[in-house]
Amino acid sequence: MHEKSIELLNKAVADEMAAVHQYMYFHFHCDDQGYDLLAGLFKRTAIDEMLHVEKLAERILFLKGEVEMAVAHGVEKIHDVKAMLEKAAGMEQESAHDYNIWANECAANADSVSKSVFEELVLDEERHFDQYDTELDNLAKFGANYLALQSIERSKSRAAGQPAD
Numbered sequence: 001m002h003e004k005s006i007e008l009l010n011k012a013v014a015d016e017m018a019a020v021h022q023y024m025y026f027h028f029h030c031d032d033q034g035y036d037l038l039a040g041l042f043k044r045t046a047i048d049e050m051l052h053v054e055k056l057a058e059r060i061l062f063l064k065g066e067v068e069m070a071v072a073h074g075v076e077k078i079h080d081v082k083a084m085l086e087k088a089a090g091m092e093q094e095s096a097h098d099y100n101i102w103a104n105e106c107a108a109n110a111d112s113v114s115k116s117v118f119e120e121l122v123l124d125e126e127r128h129f130d131q132y133d134t135e136l137d138n139l140a141k142f143g144a145n146y147l148a149l150q151s152i153e154r155s156k157s158r159a160a161g162q163p164a165d
Contacts, residue, residue, distance in 0.1 A: 002065070008105060013053055017070070025075045027043040063114075096129065
């Protein structure tokens with residue numbers, strides 16, 4: 001009865017799992033380079049995406065479907081911060097676009113709860129996009145100084161004896 005919804009929810013699981021992997025990869029590399037603000041942003045977004053997987057899985061199970069823990073695609077090995085932010089912003093835009101369409105498909109198949117789940121996800125994806133877009137703007141305005149300031153803040157914290165996260 002809800003095969004189409006289950007299919008779309010599982011596509012979203014794969015998308016969200018790919019995002020978790022990609023954002024944690026970015027988190028590791030930003031952390032390694034001393035960019036604490038960006039490292040934290042990527043980590044928090046990855047956690048949000050994990051919560052999305054949980055919400056999607058709960059809905060799939062309610063519909064008596066099987067949760068497919070596939071990942072949509074592999075991690076792109078990106079080390080340049082601007083390229084990371086561009087990739088993340090693009091991923092968020094694409095997810096918001098897909099989830100809007102899938103919400104409408106669920107509604108067309110008389111599944112208003114799955115529609116609502118997708119609509120909630122769109123709000124989060126748009127918020128994530130806005131965060132990455134803001135960071136891209138900061139990088140454009142302040143250039144390498146923006147990244148240097150993040151690295152200096154970490155050095156100051158560690159010199160003051162504050163533990164690393």
